[in-house]
Amino acid sequence: MAHTSYYTSVLLGLFAIQTAAAPDCNPATFQSLTLSNIEILSYNVTQSKATVDFCKISLKYTHPGQNDVVNTWIGLPLDPTKWNSRFQIAGGGGWSAGSESTILSPVAAGYSSSSTDGGHSATQSTADWGLVSPGNTNWPALDDFASVALNEAASLGKLATEIYYGSKPTYSYWNGCSTGGRQGHMMAQRYPEQFDGIVAGSPAINWQRFQLQQYWSDFMAQVLGRPSPPATNEKALANTLQDISPPACVLQAITNAATTACDSLDGVQDSVISFPGRCKFDAKTLIGQTVNCTRPQGTVIITDKVAELANAIWQGPTSVDGDFQWYGIHPDASLTGLLSTSCRTVDNCTVIPFQIGIDWLQVFLARNASYDTTTTSREQWDHFFRQSVDEYTSIIGTDNPDLTNLRKAGTKLLAWHGTQDPLIPSNGTIDYYERASSFNGDMADYYRFFVAPGVGHCGGGPGLDPSGTVFDALRAWVENGTAPDSLPASGPAVGVADKQAKRSISLCAYPKVLTYVGPNPNEQSSFICE
Ligand SMILES: *[C@@H]1O[C@H](CO)[C@@H](O)[C@H](O)[C@H]1NC(C)=O
Numbered sequence: 105m106a107h108t109s110y111y112t113s114v115l116l117g118l119f120a121i122q123t124a125a126a127p128d129c130n131p132a133t134f135q136s137l138t139l140s141n142i143e144i145l146s147y148n149v150t151q152s153k154a155t156v157d158f159c160k161i162s163l164k165y166t167h168p169g170q171n172d173v174v175n176t177w178i179g180l181p182l183d184p185t186k187w188n189s190r191f192q193i194a195g196g197g198g199w200s201a202g203s204e205s206t207i208l209s210p211v212a213a214g215y216s217s218s219s220t221d222g223g224h225s226a227t228q229s230t231a232d233w234g235l236v237s238p239g240n241t242n243w244p245a246l247d248d249f250a251s252v253a254l255n256e257a258a259s260l261g262k263l264a265t266e267i268y269y270g271s272k273p274t275y276s277y278w279n280g281c282s283t284g285g286r287q288g289h290m291m292a293q294r295y296p297e298q299f300d301g302i303v304a305g306s307p308a309i310n311w312q313r314f315q316l317q318q319y320w321s322d323f324m325a326q327v328l329g330r331p332s333p334p335a336t337n338e339k340a341l342a343n344t345l346q347d348i349s350p351p352a353c354v355l356q357a358i359t360n361a362a363t364t365a366c367d368s369l370d371g372v373q374d375s376v377i378s379f380p381g382r383c384k385f386d387a388k389t390l391i392g393q394t395v396n397c398t399r400p401q402g403t404v405i406i407t408d409k410v411a412e413l414a415n416a417i418w419q420g421p422t423s424v425d426g427d428f429q430w431y432g433i434h435p436d437a438s439l440t441g442l443l444s445t446s447c448r449t450v451d452n453c454t455v456i457p458f459q460i461g462i463d464w465l466q467v468f469l470a471r472n473a474s475y476d477t478t479t480t481s482r483e484q485w486d487h488f489f490r491q492s493v494d495e496y497t498s499i500i501g502t503d504n505p506d507l508t509n510l511r512k513a514g515t516k517l518l519a520w521h522g523t524q525d526p527l528i529p530s531n532g533t534i535d536y537y538e539r540a541s542s543f544n545g546d547m548a549d550y551y552r553f554f555v556a557p558g559v560g561h562c563g564g565g566p567g568l569d570p571s572g573t574v575f576d577a578l579r580a581w582v583e584n585g586t587a588p589d590s591l592p593a594s595g596p597a598v599g600v601a602d603k604q605a606k607r608s609i610s611l612c613a614y615p616k617v618l619t620y621v622g623p624n625p626n627e628q629s630s631f632i633c634e
């Protein structure tokens with residue numbers, strides 16, 4: 105008996121070693137990979153080569169009865185010894201929920217990963233997937249993009265991980281910026297049990313309000329270009345349109361002037377306005393000034409209309425009665441991110457509408473892909489704003505302040521936002537934090553937020569950029585319990601000849617504010633959090 109039992113255990117041992125060393129990367133292994141609410145339409149499993157060899161599973165599925173099609177990809181380091189026992193989803197950007205290539209970077213770093221197209225191909229026009237027919241929103245597809253398919257990508261990715269390696273991931277993470285940051289907030293608000301930690305940068309949250317800010321620059325360019333007194337009927341309005349469409353050089357000159365005027369209010373001349381609330385710059389002080397442009401060549405005089413346009417963009421959307429609708433970008437953030445023009449000559453430019461903003465108006469609010477936004481009156485704009493809030497908050501607003509589920513799951517949310525973000529106003533993320541704070545009370549155990557002065561959309565700019573270290577900080581918080589009171593960040597050094605020189609200064613956990621006390625802006629010890 106002893107002999108038999110010894111023999112059996114040797115066999116079992118060999119078997120165990122063999123399965124651990126070489127799980128089969130083939131379709132049969134993943135036959136049980138599905139969820140109760142989906143129907144797999146097709147799937148395939150291939151050994152793929154990127155930085156590391158990995159097992160790639162492609163799934164096409166539908167939610168029966170909804171006629172939607174979701175593509176989801178899963179990547180598993182082929183050699184189990186190359187797997188770090190962790191799962192990570194990298195977020196999407198713009199209208200892209202994710203893609204086949206989104207899994208590559210986590211997999212190369214040793215994680216198992218998944219990503220989803222969120223129910224539509226990123227190359228498809230929004231009109232193609234956003235409407236089932238003129239006038240009718242494709243609700244299942246929007247739901248897939250907003251939340252549902254993301255949750256399923258996590259479930260499928262983690263299930264495939266367990267099937268392949270024989271054990272669940274020790275830790276699971278979300279790591280995204282922009283749309284990926286909105287997705288991270290959606291995970292935190294709706295599905296926190298899926299993850300141990302979430303990084304959410306420059307988040308496109310407050311979607312129902314912020315999407316109107318995305319088109320506000322272009323809209324105000326049209327409004328200010330209309331002859332005054334305003335034409336009384338829509339047809340006359342459409343015929344007399346004449347855009348205010350400044351070339352990029354003029355917008356850059358306005359940003360530079362505002363930045364110069366307010367730069368030193370924080371004590372450091374670094375092209376960063378650290379306390380934007382203190383900057384009271386009025387673009388009207390620039391009326392009559394000449395801007396020398398090079399591409400295209402020529403001089404432009406700043407008009408009252410262009411100054412008014414810059415002020416309106418900084419202020420953010422307001423109703424026709426002047427009531428607050430949403431935040432604007434800060435004066436040191438580039439005006440050209442949302443207001444882009446194409447110029448034949450300096451005085452012959454046309455506005456190129458910001459795509460996501462005009463998509464929101466045409467496809468999801470007017471529900472008419474050819475709706476002519478240049479005819480929208482201020483009153484109609486306000487109507488669209490109220491419609492957006494009324495119809496879309498629960499599906500894609502991603503601004504639910506109730507974080508009880510997050511707290512109970514023990515999941516950590518680490519969010520950050522750069523103040524020079526030219527696309528998504530960082531004040532919207534502050535606004536969300538404040539609302540969450542009022543609702544939940546002390547959130548330090550599960551939600552921390554960092555404002556990054558002078559940083560652009562998801563990174564870059566003259567300020568202090570945490571994008572390279574924030575994920576490590578999250579892992580240390582989750583895995584070692586080291587909660588980030590400050591967040592390491594770096595940016596160009598100040599006042600030195602060497603343009604490559606860097607300074608490293610840690611950011612402060614909101615509501616504390618990074619404050620310069622001197623004497624050296626390149627040294628950590630010259631800053632405090634207060
Ligand atoms: C399977 O593989 C082929 C490429 O060989 C691809 O075109 C197809 O879309 C894949 N995915 C699914 C879900 O069938």
Ligand SMILES: *[C@@H]1O[C@H](CO)[C@@H](O)[C@H](O)[C@H]1NC(C)=O
Pocket residue numbers: 379380381382431523530531534555
């Ligand atoms: C926007 O946020 C900044 C902090 O980054 C603050 O100083 C400013 O007052 C806020 N502006 C508004 C309009 O709330």
Ligand SMILES: *[C@@H]1O[C@H](CO)[C@@H](O)[C@H](O)[C@H]1NC(C)=O
Pocket residue numbers: 394395396
């Ligand atoms: C623009 O160029 C002209 C000469 O072409 C020069 O006299 C003027 O000072 C320049 N203005 C600025 C603001 O650089």
Ligand SMILES: *[C@@H]1O[C@H](CO)[C@@H](O)[C@H](O)[C@H]1NC(C)=O
Pocket residue numbers: 448452
């Ligand atoms: C402006 O440029 C367009 C081509 O983009 C041209 O058709 C039009 O004639 C130009 N207008 C003026 C006033 O030069």
Ligand SMILES: *[C@@H]1O[C@H](CO)[C@@H](O)[C@H](O)[C@H]1NC(C)=O
Pocket residue numbers: 238472473474475476477
């Ligand atoms: C769609 O918008 C265009 C342009 O604004 C308009 O001519 C057309 O009548 C609209 N279609 C519907 C169905 O309202």
Ligand SMILES: *[C@@H]1O[C@H](CO)[C@@H](O)[C@H](O)[C@H]1NC(C)=O
Pocket residue numbers: 576579580581583584
């Ligand atoms: C946790 O702490 C240990 C010991 O200081 C360190 O080696 C490890 O890198 C830390 N892990 C993370 C994820 O930061």
Ligand SMILES: [Ca+2]
Pocket residue numbers: 366367368369370371372373374375376377378
């Ligand atoms: Ca400054």
